[in-house]
Amino acid sequence: MSWEFIHYGLGRWIHILFGVMWIGLLYYFNFVQVDAMKKAAADTPPSGAGISKHVAPLALFYFRWAAVGTWVMGAFLLGDKFAQAFLFREQAYVPIGIGAWLGTIMLFNVWVLIWPNQKKILGFVPASDAEKAKARRVAFLASRTNTMLSIPMIFFMSSSALFHRGLFA
Amino acid sequence: MKNPLDSLWGTVISGLVLTVVLYYLARAMMGGSP
Numbered sequence: 001m002s003w004e005f006i007h008y009g010l011g012r013w014i015h016i017l018f019g020v021m022w023i024g025l026l027y028y029f030n031f032v033q034v035d036a037m038k039k040a041a042a043d044t045p046p047s048g049a050g051i052s053k054h055v056a057p058l059a060l061f062y063f064r065w066a067a068v069g070t071w072v073m074g075a076f077l078l079g080d081k082f083a084q085a086f087l088f089r090e091q092a093y094v095p096i097g098i099g100a101w102l103g104t105i106m107l108f109n110v111w112v113l114i115w116p117n118q119k120k121i122l123g124f125v126p127a128s129d130a131e132k133a134k135a136r137r138v139a140f141l142a143s144r145t146n147t148m149l150s151i152p153m154i155f156f157m158s159s160s161a162l163f164h165r166g167l168f169a
Numbered sequence: 170m171k172n173p174l175d176s177l178w179g180t181v182i183s184g185l186v187l188t189v190v191l192y193y194l195a196r197a198m199m200g201g202s203p
Contacts, residue, residue: 031177091199098191144174151184152191 011077018069023150025063030147052122060118067110071103099156106146113142
């Protein structure tokens with residue numbers, strides 16, 4: 001088994017596996033759970049407790065660690081071109097560099113804005129009602145920001161190899 | 170003004186607009202015609 005196969009074959013495969021889990025769960029939260037929880041809260045009595053207790057914590061566990069796995073495998077794929085991509089040192093690495101920056105901002109949002117605030121919302125750490133309300137808004141906007149950023153991020157990740165065929169000419 | 174991220178469609182449209190903006194930025198950074 002050659003190093004090239006491990007690097008670009010297995011590496012890309014694992015990067016995409018983690019990425020599907022991360023963005024798949026992000027879309028589950030934004031396209032399904034937010035709306036479902038709103039409707040559940042309006043039920044009499046409210047019916048969303050099972051989602052908060054059993055679904056959200058597990059989904060958040062895979063979500064945040066898949067984000068780490070995606071980023072680490074992305075960095076592994078860039079290898080010695082990591083700095084060229086992030087610092088836009090070579091024109092050929094501009095598209096993947098933009099994708100990498102978007103992914104990095106999204107990883108930051110997951111660990112610095114979404115997860116600490118979700119811990120307050122789900123009761124893993126103590127928080128007053130006012131703190132929970134604020135945490136809900138911050139986590140929601142960070143999650144929506146990531147959904148927005150995922151659209152160009154996936155474009156640049158999936159199209160960066162095509163730059164030399166005229167797509168970016 | 171309402172935050173576009175409060176609605177799912179606002180979020181998706183913002184993402185598509187950002188994609189177009191970044192696409193032209195990438196082209197310009199790569200020395201292509203804007």
